[in-house]
Amino acid sequence: xxxxxxxxxxxxxxxxxxxxxxxxxxxxxxxxxxxxxxxxxxxxxxxxxxxxxxxxxxxxxxxxxxxxxxxxxxxxxxxxxxxxxxxxxxxxxxxxxxxxxxxxxxxxxxxxxxxxxxxxxxxxxxxxxxxxxxxxxxxxxxxxxxxxxxxxxxxxxxxxxxxxxxxxxxxxxxxxxxxxxxxxxxxxxxxxxxxxxxxxxxxxxxxxxxxxxxxxxxxxxxxxxxxxxxxxxxxxxxxxxxxxxxxxxxxxxxxxxxxxxxxxxxxxxxxxxxxxxxxxxxxxxxxxxxxxxxxxxxxxxxxxxxxxxxxxxxxxxxxxxxxxxxxxxxxxxxxxx
Numbered sequence: 331x332x333x334x335x336x337x338x339x340x341x342x343x344x345x346x347x348x349x350x351x352x353x354x355x356x357x358x359x360x361x362x363x364x365x366x367x368x369x370x371x372x373x374x375x376x377x378x379x380x381x382x383x384x385x386x387x388x389x390x391x392x393x394x395x396x397x398x399x400x401x402x403x404x405x406x407x408x409x410x411x412x413x414x415x416x417x418x419x420x421x422x423x424x425x426x427x428x429x430x431x432x433x434x435x436x437x438x439x440x441x442x443x444x445x446x447x448x449x450x451x452x453x454x455x456x457x458x459x460x461x462x463x464x465x466x467x468x469x470x471x472x473x474x475x476x477x478x479x480x481x482x483x484x485x486x487x488x489x490x491x492x493x494x495x496x497x498x499x500x501x502x503x504x505x506x507x508x509x510x511x512x513x514x515x516x517x518x519x520x521x522x523x524x525x526x527x528x529x530x531x532x533x534x535x536x537x538x539x540x541x542x543x544x545x546x547x548x549x550x551x552x553x554x555x556x557x558x559x560x561x562x563x564x565x566x567x568x569x570x571x572x573x574x575x576x577x578x579x580x581x582x583x584x585x586x587x588x589x590x591x592x593x594x595x596x597x598x599x600x601x602x603x604x605x606x607x608x609x610x611x612x613x614x615x616x617x618x619x620x621x622x623x624x625x626x627x628x629x630x631x632x633x634x635x636x637x638x639x640x641x642x643x644x645x646x647x648x649x650x651x652x653x654x655x656x657x658x659x660x661x662x663x664x665x666x667x
Contacts, residue, residue: 331374331375331376331377331571331572331573331612332375332376332377332378332379332407332571332572332573333371333374333375333377333378333379333572333573333574333575334378334379334381334409334572334573334574334575334586335367335368335371335378335379335380335381335575335577336381336383336384336574336575336576336577336586337359337363337364337367337380337381337382337383337384337577338354338359338383338384338385338576338577338578338579339358339359339363339364339382339383339384339390339579340358340359340382340383340386340389340390341354341355341356341357341358341385341386341389341579342356342385342386342389343386343389343418343455344385344386344418344453344454344455344458345453345454345455346441346443346452346453346454346520347443347451347452347454347520347521347523347524348441348443348452348481348515348519348520348521348524349385349519349520349521350515350516350518350519350520350521350588350589351384351385351519351576351589351590352519352520352589352590352591353520354385354578354579354590355579356579357579357580358390358579359579364380364382364399364403365403366599367380367577367581367599368380368403368405370599370604371604371608372405373604374604374605374608375405376405376406377405377406377407378404378405378406378407379404379407379408379409379410380400380403380404380409381400381409382396382397382399382400384576384577384578386416386418387414387415387416388415388416388419388426388429389416389418389419393416393419393426393429394425394429397433411433411435413435413437413438413439413477414438414439415430415435415438417438417440417461417462417465418461420438420461420464420465420468420469421461421464421465421468427468427469427472427474428472430474431472431473431474435474436474436475437474437475437476437477437509438465438469438474438475438476438477439477439478439479440462440465440466440476440477440478440479441462441479441480441481442462442478442479442480442481442490442493443480443481443486444485444486444489444490444493445459445489445492445493446459446460448485448486448489449462452481466478466500466505466508470504470505470507470508475507475508475509476505476507476508476509477508477509477510477511478493478497478508478509478510478511479511479513480493480494480510480511480512480513481512481513481514481515482512482513482514482529482534482538483514483524483527483528483529484527484528484529484530484533485527487529487533487534487535488535490512490535490538491535491537491538493510494510494512494537494538494541497510510541511541511542511543512538512541512542512543513542513543513544514528514529514642514643516647516650516651517643517647517648517650517651518588518589518647518650518651518654519588519589519590522589522651522654525641525651528641528642529641529642530550530640530641530642531548531549531550531640531642532640534642544644547644548642548643548644549642549643549644549645549648550639550640550641550642550643551635551636551637551639551640551641551642551643551648552636552637552638552639552640554631554635554643554645554648554649555631555635555636555637555639556637557645558627558628558630558631558635558648558649559628559631559632559635559637560628561626561627561628562626562627562628563626563627564622564623564624564625564626564627565622565623565625565627565630565649565653566623567585567587567614567619569612569613569614573585573611573612574586575596575611576590577599578590580598581598581599581600581601582595582597582598583595583596583597583598583599583607583611584596585611587650588650588653588654589654591654591657591658593617593618593621593654593657593658593662593663594616594617594618594657595616595617596610596611596616597610597611618657621656621657621662622653622656622657622662625656627649627652630652630653630655630656631652633655633656633659634651634652634655634656635648635652
């Protein structure tokens with residue numbers, strides 16, 4: 331079996347209002363935490379990829395050495411870079427982009443929530459909008475494609491349209507490779523708190539349809555309720571031969587399916603015996619999975635869905651939204667271990 335370990339070793343400079351993981355305290359894990367975590371799981375998995383960041387990539391001063399450690403400590407497989415990098419570090423460290431280039435990074439995703447005031451508020455840090463714009467310029471000048479990801483809701487929809495118009499103008503000038511896409515995001519973690527301003531499908535500016543992620547598959551909450559209202563099956567998360575675990579800086583362990591809140595805790599590496607925790611994880615014998623097997627989609631829709639709502643969802647995101655509402659309700663939290 332293969333295991334991906336994604337560890338919050340250094341924290342994050344931002345407090346984004348959309349963060350699907352949820353806000354967690356920043357804390358640098360102690361020396362040797364990486365080796366302890368690897369040794370904990372080593373007897374049970376043939377392949378283990380170790381990632382030293384869970385939120386902001388490369389959020390440590392010795393990021394190059396840390397990446398080398400991630401590669402060296404992994405077992406029979408290697409971690410990947412994907413399209414993620416630290417815009418916080420891009421604008422503060424002249425050695426960072428060359429580091430990304432040395433890893434053959436071709437594209438970096440940058441997240442927008444609106445124009446300056448809105449962006450700074452959603453990121454939780456003054457100057458965030460200017461930093462993302464500067465990072466766009468710096469990446470472009472070094473031959474790395476900036477990929478703008480925009481989260482849209484009822485509050486910022488006009489600003490997202492303005493950002494699209496800005497991106498189109500930049501493409502015509504010195505940023506021909508700039509990429510741009512829009513989506514509503516999931517409804518978990520911090521984003522769950524934004525449910526009241528989740529965008530309605532009819533309110534999405536028509537000009538954004540061509541750059542809206544999976545626009546043709548978008549549903550309303552009403553549509554999702556209609557699909558699930560007579561479904562008597564229980565929620566199910568198939569467990570295969572590859573697992574990805576999110577590990578907090580206090581050693582709590584979670585599947586990477588959704589936010590890192592108490593109902594989803596599998597166990598704690600400092601408190602639980604390794605064999606018992608791994609057995610719970612691979613068998614699905616956890617509090618959250620036991621609780622959701624006791625209900626059906628029809629039950630969840632009846633209790634937590636709004637059959638009149640025009641708010642936008644993908645069906646999978648709506649399902650996770652229902653599950654988390656249930657787990658956080660009195661019935662879902664009962665017998666919490």
